[in-house]
Amino acid sequence: MKSMKPVLFTFGALFIIILLIPTLLVTPFMDQSKGKLGKELSVAKSETPVLAESSVSVPVYRSQLEKTENIPLEEYVIGVVASEMPAEFETEALKSQALAARTYITKRLINNETLGTPKGSGSIVTDTQGHQVYKSPQELKALWGDDYTWKMEKITEAVAATQGKILTYENQPIDASFFSTSNGFTENSEAYWQEAIPYLKSVESPWDEKSPKFYDQMVISIKEFENKLGVNIDKSIGKITALTPGKRVAKVEVGGKEFTGREVRDALGLKSSDFTWEIKDDSVVIETKGFGHGVGLSQYGANFMAEDGKKYTEIVAHYYKGTKVSAAEPFLTKYTASK
Structure with missing residues (x-):
């Protein structure tokens, strides 16, 4: 009868190799002294934004x-960013839009601003361009169809990454106005509105x-x-007499009357x-540069x-x-305390 020792030795060696395979596969990617792989996985997981519940409505x-x-x-x-900026835009641009949207609404909340809302409605904003466009998840799903999931995930990530943050100037929330596309320059606020x-x-x-706009x-x-302008013109349509700091029309003379560019x-x-x-034949051909009032953040520029x-x-x-x-917390805390 042959000895069983070589056979037992062979099985034992195979068993040890099988146990070692997972370790051998992982070892090249690990810093043994610091557990680098595990640390990196942990950091990656912790960097994934999670949208916390808001105590403010x-x-x-x-x-x-x-x-x-x-x-x-x-x-x-989320509903504002999804409505005001294309989800196809870069994530950092979406974050800037989220910051502007949160700042805008925070300022209105703490100041109880109701201008532009229906009287007696109890609202602070409408869901229109008069304030910020807002669409619900149901409305966005109907609008986006099969693209709803990835678009909502991308926008939610951008909002979560800026959660709890607003823009301030001299320790107060700013008027975070924004628009689509500039003419190469943004505009001074007083050149379009009255307040500097x-x-x-x-x-x-x-x-x-x-x-593209x-x-x-x-x-x-x-x-x-x-x-539309309440004028009569002959062969000459008039002339631009002054420009704004943002290179837009400040003053223009038309048919003996003076108008602002706005x-x-x-x-x-x-x-x-x-x-x-x-003037061409019996028509007026008008060319414009940019899209929007020009004050604040340019969305395409962002x-x-x-x-x-x-x-x-x-x-x-x-x-x-x-x-x-x-x-945003100090401002929102005052708002909730005052309710």
Whole structure:
């Protein structure tokens, strides 16, 4: 009878090798003294944003339903970002939009601002462009269809990454105005509205020229042009007499009358108050640069900055001069205590 020792030895060796395989596979990726692999996995997991429940609700007037709904703050911010900025934009741009949206609503809440809301509705904002556009998850699902899941996840991540943060100037929430596309410059607040706000000053935004909304052209009949502005024009349409700091029309003479660039933009429904025009046959051809009022954060500018590697903190610092990213909690705590 042959000895069993070689056989037992062989099985024993195989058993030890099987036990060692997992260790051998992991060892090259580990720092044995610090447990590097485990640490990296832990850090990666901890960096995944988790949206915490909000103790503050926003009374929003739902224009289609004609009633006011109380929406948790961060859910409201998600609905605003999803409605105001394309989900296809860079994450850092979405973060800057989330910060602006949260700042805007925080300021209205603590000041109990109700301008532009239906009287007696108990709302602070509407869900329209008059304030910030807001859509519910159900509305977004109907709008996005099969893209709903990835778009909502991306926007929620951006909102969660900025949760609890707002923009302040001299320790107060700012007027975080924003718009689509500049003409290459943002605008001084007093050039479009009446109030001069120190952090809403004209800055260069050269990236916007790449925006699909940078140029626009409108062709309008001379008769309609005259009716909308209340003027009579002959062969000459008039001339621009002054520009704003943001290179938009400040003053223009038309048919013996003087208008501001904003008055012309509003009357004719132009995309921007940076316009030029000429008469062709029986029509007026108007070309504009940019889309929106031009004050504050340029959304397309923010996206192109993000594509260039800028973080959201750098983006908001560029468009809102002298502001700081601050905690919203002290302001929201005062708001809830006053209710």
